[in-house]
Structures are given as structure tokens and as C-alpha cells.
Amino acid sequence: MPRLHLTLDASPETVPAAGGAVRDWCLTSGIDAAEAALVELAIVEALQNAIEHGYAGVAGQLELEADIDDERMQAQIRDTAPPVDLTRVAPQPDETLPMDRARLRERGRGLEIIRGVFDQVVFSRSASGNQLTLTRARRRGPL
């Protein structure tokens, strides 16, 4: 199975091309278009989180690797920014119950998307930096 490996500058400007590469890699790997779009979205959110909350305006690099087999697809995102462990963030309460426009959040849905698309989200920190590992089982409907 093909493997994806990208290194990109930690800037919003590099994210669209990385997202496109993820989508193309998914399609090449036999993932259908609907599921590929979801995977692209979730990885874009993870990259954007690292840029906004990890590097927070400081120049740096991100490394993205992904591989796939018959059982699951897995992506690793590595950075050397100060650690931001998103997996320790508690899920947000359902803001739609009761429905009140004033209560709606304008930010903070990226992690919700990542958790919605990937079955497992693991953060690890080592001397070489941070790693977010995202795993999604194969043969699962897109939603």
C-alpha cells in the first residue's frame, strides 16, 4: 500500500496543498471520495491546530505521515512546538440543546471534527517533539 510523507512549513498557506495531497493519497489507496473528504478535513483541522495553538505564529515545520492497510488507516502529525495535548480537552457540551444563537461557539470545533472522523486520537511527547496519531478503521461508513 502507498505511504504518504510530507514536510511543510507551519503556515495556513501550506495547509490546502497538504489537504489536497491527503485526499489524493486516500483516493489512490482505495478510499471512496466521501470518506477521503472527511479524512482531508480532519487532517487539515489537526494541522491547523498545531499551527495556531502549537507554533502560535512562530516559524516551524510540520511532518505528516500516513499509511493504510486492510484493517485501518493511520496518520501521524509531528511538530516541535510547545506541547498542546488536544486529547486532554474535554468534549464540548451540545450547544444546540437548547437552541440559542447567543450560545453558539465561533471556534473550537476542530477537535470535534478530528474525534468524529478518527476512531483513536493519541498524543505523545518525546525529546524530538510532539506526535498526534490518528487511526481510523477501514470498511466503515463515512458517517
Add this chain to the structure above:
Amino acid sequence: MAIQIDHTNDDDILLLAVHDRRLDARSAPDLKASITTFVGIGWEWIVLDLSGVEFVDSSALGAIVSGLKALGRAGDLVIAGAQPPVTALFALTRMDKVFRMFPTAAAAVAALKSRV
């Protein structure tokens, strides 16, 4: 990053058609400014036509939420023509329970005209 939005109106209903294929963290500030500017000058019934948009991320979704919040208790902001990846984003974030979604801009305008 400046985004391409056309605006037309049918009586008191404003139709905003986005022509960018991608709405993300780069375009979210401009999207928010565009919608809230129209709300600020008095438009209360707004159709956001996303039929030409292939990708929306959480930042751009936040900009759309800002537009709805700017309305306060008045009017409505509805989504038209969302493609499957965009519909999936709204479902993942439960925003499909907040925004009414219509298959076409014409259907959205018709619904708002009858205040359904």
C-alpha cells in the same frame, strides 16, 4: 484572503453566492466580515449559497456561525446547495441542527419568502 461573493436580493431576502472552491482559515475573516457587514446594514433574511464550494473547515464554519449570531433573534441565515463534504462538516459538528439547509438557492429563497 479576499473571497469572491456575489450578492443579489429578492425583496427582503439577500442571496450571497460564494465563488471560492475552498473556505478555510485563510478566508474565514473575510467571510465573517462579508456576512456581518450585510447584517449590520439591516439584512435579516439571508441565503448563503455554497453550491460552488468544495471544502469548508471549522474556521470558515465559525465565520458562518458569526453571521447567524449577528442576527440576534431576528431573521434567519440558511445554507443552500451544500456539496456532500460540506454537508458532512455540518453533520459532524451538529450545525445541521442549527442551520436550515436547502438543496438549491431557489428552494431556500422560496422558503424564506413564505417565512416557513
